[in-house]
Amino acid sequence: LNCSSCLAQTNSEVKKLSDDERMAWWRDSKFGMFIHWGVYSIPGGERDGKICGGGAEWIMDKLDYTIEEYEKFPAMFNPVKFNADEWVSMAKDAGMKYIVITSKHHDGFSLWDSKVSDYDIMDSSPFKRDVIKELSEACKKQGIIFCFYHSIVDWHHPQAQGNLFPNYNAGQKDQTVVNPEFPKYYENYLKPQVKELLTNYGDIGVVWFDGDWIADYTTEMGKEFYDFIREIQPNTIINNRVDKGRKGMEGMDAEGNFAGDFGTPEQEIPATGIDSDWESCMTMNGSWGYKPSDKKWKSSKRLTQNLIDIVSKGGNFLLNIGPDGLGQFPPESVERLKAMGVWTRENGESIYGASASPYDKPEWGRYTAKDGFIYAHVFDWPEDGKLVINRTIKPRQATLLSDPYTKLKTKLIDGNLTIHLPEKAPNNIATVIKIKLMPND
Ligand code: JFZ
Numbered sequence: 001l002n003c004s005s006c007l008a009q010t011n012s013e014v015k016k017l018s019d020d021e022r023m024a025w026w027r028d029s030k031f032g033m034f035i036h037w038g039v040y041s042i043p044g045g046e047r048d049g050k051i052c053g054g055g056a057e058w059i060m061d062k063l064d065y066t067i068e069e070y071e072k073f074p075a076m077f078n079p080v081k082f083n084a085d086e087w088v089s090m091a092k093d094a095g096m097k098y099i100v101i102t103s104k105h106h107d108g109f110s111l112w113d114s115k116v117s118d119y120d121i122m123d124s125s126p127f128k129r130d131v132i133k134e135l136s137e138a139c140k141k142q143g144i145i146f147c148f149y150h151s152i153v154d155w156h157h158p159q160a161q162g163n164l165f166p167n168y169n170a171g172q173k174d175q176t177v178v179n180p181e182f183p184k185y186y187e188n189y190l191k192p193q194v195k196e197l198l199t200n201y202g203d204i205g206v207v208w209f210d211g212d213w214i215a216d217y218t219t220e221m222g223k224e225f226y227d228f229i230r231e232i233q234p235n236t237i238i239n240n241r242v243d244k245g246r247k248g249m250e251g252m253d254a255e256g257n258f259a260g261d262f263g264t265p266e267q268e269i270p271a272t273g274i275d276s277d278w279e280s281c282m283t284m285n286g287s288w289g290y291k292p293s294d295k296k297w298k299s300s301k302r303l304t305q306n307l308i309d310i311v312s313k314g315g316n317f318l319l320n321i322g323p324d325g326l327g328q329f330p331p332e333s334v335e336r337l338k339a340m341g342v343w344t345r346e347n348g349e350s351i352y353g354a355s356a357s358p359y360d361k362p363e364w365g366r367y368t369a370k371d372g373f374i375y376a377h378v379f380d381w382p383e384d385g386k387l388v389i390n391r392t393i394k395p396r397q398a399t400l401l402s403d404p405y406t407k408l409k410t411k412l413i414d415g416n417l418t419i420h421l422p423e424k425a426p427n428n429i430a431t432v433i434k435i436k437l438m439p440n441d
Pocket residue numbers: 055057058210246248249250251266281288
């Protein structure tokens with residue numbers, strides 16, 4: 001996978017790609033890193049001994065800060081441990097191909113040098129380093145596609161939700177109240193900010209919007225915003241939350257005419273594949289933003305099997321990290337990234353560029369497919385050593401992906417292809433069996 005060429009990054013003249021060409025790098029990539037980082041990473045979900053429910057990036061709303069009270073966090077934001085190259089290496093070593101960082105979350109604080117705002121890292125924090133610049137450059141250097149998440153909701157801006165915060169729209173307490181000034185925020189602040197991000201940081205892989213649910217934001221704005229972005233960077237991919245087409249909490253595309261290139265199911269994996277492009281985003285514990293009180297970490301095994309499950313259904317996996325207020329990934333996250341890297345290094349052939357399973361989901365695991373091969377991902381090792389593929393086919397050959405020289409015996413039993421496996425599972429997360437099909441199967 002050569003990601004630097006997919007966006008025509010090195011060409012001074014931007015080629016306009018067809019939709020399939022434009023989506024190609026993203027469809028092949030399968031695995032990306034979400035990063036929720038901002039001044040909310042300082043309190044980490046806790047205020048005076050009280051812990052906020054849900055995602056810690058919502059603390060301003062959930063624990064009832066006034067704007068003034070919350071502004072002490074930008075003044076404290078000095079993440080001296082932040083090292084863009086290290087972050088990008090950790091993503092890359094895990095097998096991730098792109099990074100989506102929160103340029104601005106709902107709290108309104110901007111992580112880059114924004115000329116249309118003083119509520120940014122250059123003017124309101126002692127750190128005074130353009131984090132987006134450092135990360136985008138580190139990504140380019142290491143061949144990772146740089147992308148950003150951007151909140152339409154803004155609890156700080158007086159023309160958005162800031163004027164009446166915390167009683168206005170925050171926490172989705174009242175989604176029907178609109179700020180009559182909101183179109184000005186949209187035109188003179190939101191759009192110029194996104195334009196800065198699309199102009200000053202090289203090629204942007206994905207713009208990942210969020211906050212589309214507020215009543216202030218209209219489907220007309222959504223469609224216009226989509227075109228506005230494509231006008232600046234024609235090959236950028238934009239998620240469905242740019243418009244109001246999501247089907248409620250499922251996060252999938254609704255019927256009708258809505259802008260957006262892919263669906264965004266959140267914290268869940270759909271039961272079956274979906275016709276359109278989609279990406280499941282997920283946390284490793286229960287919070288997007290840094291929340292040390294949340295110890296409910298998903299295991300590396302579960303997270304890796306989630307990746308396989310998602311790829312077997314034709315989707316992408318965007319796995320979240322919530323770095324702390326000093327700029328460090330939590331050790332639990334680092335450990336999981338490393339374990340996933342061990343698995344993807346050995347088995348990545350069955351993941352990157354693979355397509356959804358052409359067969360029904362088996363009881364013992366998942367299938368992916370690529371270039372005339374079927375990859376059987378075995379989660380539950382059969383006790384009798386016989387892996388049953390529910391097809392009447394005689395393959396050309398079957399091996400362990402990790403050991404191509406040992407051929408596995410295959411046989412048709414009761415009309416099903418049956419593969420004889422070694423006694424013990426070579427990989428306790430998922431062992432991949434590589435099956436070469438006959439040309440017409
Ligand atoms: C949003 C944010 O509020 C949250 O803080 C985080 O950034 C997450 C990735 O996105 O939360 C949502 C958005 C959409 C749904 C649920 C939570 N949804 O569609 O189910």
